[in-house]
Amino acid sequence: MKTASAPMASYGVEPGIRFALLLDGRGGCRQIDMDGVCAWKPGDGVIWLHLERDHPAAAEWVNRKGGFDSFVAEALLEEETRPRVEPVDDGLLIILRGVCATAPDEAEEQHSELDLVPLHLWVDGDRVVSLRDSGHYITALRDIRAALEKGKGPQRSGDLLALIGEKLVRDLEPVLDGMDEEVDELDEMVFHGEAGEVRERLKLLRRGSVQLRRYLAPQRDALNRIEHDDAPWLIERDKLRLREVIDKLMRFIEYLDAIRDRTGILHDDLSTVISERIARNSNRLAALAALLLPPSVVAGLFGMNVGGIPGVNDTWAFIVIVGFVTVTSIATLWALRRIGWL
Template identity: 75%
Template sequence: MLEQLKTLSYGDEPGLRFALKLDGQGGCSELTMAQLCDWKPQDGIVWFHFERDHPATAEWVAKKGGLDPLVAEALLAEDSRPRVEPVGDGLLIILRGLCAAPPEEEENPSEDIDLVPLHAWVDERRLVTLRDSGHYITALRDIRLALENGIGPKQTGELLALVADKLVRDLEPVLDEMDEEADELDEMIFQDDAGEVRQRLKLLRRRSVQLRRYLAPQRDALNRIEHDDADWLTERDKLRFREVIDKLMRFIEYLDSIRDRTAILHDDLSTVISERIARNSNRLSALAALLLPPSLVAGLFGMNVGGVPGVHETWAFVVIVGFVAITSAATLLVLRRMHWL
């Protein structure tokens, strides 16, 4: 199957990533920008994908797309929080998808994880999607591959459900990687550098919080789509949305679990650091106790005043050294019985 997939081209026209006309049999044909401007609902079901921040996109959405002015303004806005708003017989949708490397850079993908806002307008005859330039969403690429090879969605509702499904699907490897990193940090706490563990733990916790901040409203948005009364949403489409919502809820619970694990790991790390500090403090205290008798004797006999005993006796030094040795040994014995050493 992979050998039969076609090579895709992106962005041949300014602002337009691709424009597809669905044939209702799982396949599609490509449209140009000129054909895009002449499209009418009776011409068939279409999927237009634009760069949101390109001037050509703004011109088409605002003037040539036949969209409601409020819808056009929302599609071009910076707002990226997931939400769904019914407008007439269509839906204004903002979701988030995993950013991937562009096709020409797939051999050296970025290690950063980024959730890209996807703005969309969907009705019975068309799906219009927009994302910022410089970002690539694997979910859309996979659906276009399927369409160009005759195994894609046939109707608008099916296409929208597939987009939502693949947006959520692409999050699973990220969550698995985060869980593996939590396991690795759990093992590193008791054997590696605490500074490195603390830094990685902080990044992991921040990433889990950031992902959950977008996935929770995305779940609510998909739930609104499932319960919408649009005629072009079939029961099969709604069933698929329910499955996507269930999967998304599991991912959110997964993120909560990772966040709780990072809190526990942080407590464990703090405990390990406290134990190390206490152990080092005990060692320093024991060393100070061992050095106390010699320091006291040296201080007494080192005073530059008259009356210091043994100043003129040759045996005095030997006696003092013996006394220091005996007192140090006695101090060491006491510290061992007190379990300080």
């Protein structure tokens, strides 16, 4: 008979710790505090400790109490990282990236640009230690924790690792769908001549797609290395699930390549629209200058302050000049239309 899981405490009760869970091996867990973490022994069950990477208390635990090799401790606390996997003894040092989500207590806050959160992991047969920056939030970890609370979560460390990979990739799909819809919208805007707003949105979209692909390709390679690792706590079922995650990542990378190509075409179309608009405006200015040329020449000639200007004493001279200018302007207008400038 399955025992009920203990009620979950709120996030971040102790400094530097988001939560610490002791898995019961049947899909459930119970929450423990830092004293419980320090008193934990491998025979007590699989422990999942989630820390804030940039908090001094978390750094203190990793460096002094976690029992990590100095290389592992340094990598877990490193600030700028790319997805990678390093086997160390029977464990794996794993660095992945996940989509930043809005925390439950910050529902009103919206992220204007795509934000990929580094997730640092140490996984072995007895424990999983994960770290992420305090200013970010990853939906994948929240969902796994909620499943454990209901008694339907992972049972082993390999099971938990595979589930983290699945959830991280799952959260990428709506991001890519949103990018694809925005490309369609920008395409319509360019087609209807709305180039002003398109330029800025297209720049942000291209930047987001490049940033996302920059991390997805090494993340695929990292997960592929996990799938081929011979760690004893990774069973065949875990590797099959990771293989599915890798296949999804490969499709997402191809999807991003298609989005990048479409945004490149949109950029070319936008440049063409802008060039045509500039050329059209230049033709109009040139046509206007050509229409004003005859009156300007006549006004310049008859406006000179010199002797001998004809028609000075003739009352019909002004009417004749106006008629000449009108006929000349009409002829110029006809010629401009004839050559397609107007």
